[in-house]
Amino acid sequence: MTAMKFAGRTAAALGLLLVVGLAVGCSSDDEEATATTTATAAAGTTVQVEITEYVVKPSVLSVPHGSVTFVAKNAGTLEHELVIVRSDADLGALTLVADGSKVDENAIDAVGEIAELDVGAEGSETFELAAGRYLLICNVEAHYTSGMVVAFTVD
Ligand SMILES: [Cu+2]
Structure with a gap:
């Protein structure tokens, strides 16, 4: 042809x-x-994190090191966020800003965050996490000091 x-x-x-x-x-x-x-x-590993007043509740409390995807869902009635902090500090011992309203983000080793989540919103981010202890916090004003922090271990 x-x-x-x-x-x-x-x-x-x-x-x-x-x-x-x-x-x-x-x-x-x-x-x-x-x-x-x-x-x-x-x-990698995916961790679902339910965020409400005033609780940060991950689906698991430890994961293997490597690629970790956090899927954060704001199931509360206020705006929230999720900040992943590398820290060996006690839950309530992170350094606060001068007026005590929130954690001083210049004084912590923040791996990353899923910024301001509106009510009902879901957001996800993937991070390469080395073995160690971490804290998952919400750093909206007065939320960390109201108990929005949980320890998280990477093996
Ligand atoms: Cu919050």
């Missing part, structure tokens, strides 16, 4: 495949994307 005919037949065949793909509502591209997402998640 000529190159023109071949190109025409190929285009027609691709068109037919596209129609078939749309008709069954599922293309091979979608399946590959799903498989890749699953493989990536399996390589």
Whole structure:
């Protein structure tokens, strides 16, 4: 066949495949994307963290070191956030700002955070965590001092 005919037949065949793909509502591209997402998640650990007044409640209290994804859900009635702090300090012993309203973020080793979460909102971030002890806190004004802190261990 000529190159023109071949190109025409190929285009027609691709068109037919596209129609078939749309008709069954599922293309091979979608399946590959799903498989890749699953493989990536399996390589690390995911921790669900429920945040309410005034409790930070992770689904597990320790994880293996490496890639850790925190999925924080604000199940309360006020804005909250989740800050991951590397610290060996007692739960209530982090340094506060001068007026005592919140933790001094310049005085801590913050790995990262999921910033201000509106009521009902969910946010997630992935961090590479080395073995050690951490504190998960909410540093919205007066929330840490109201008990929004929990110890978290990375093995
Ligand atoms: Cu809070």
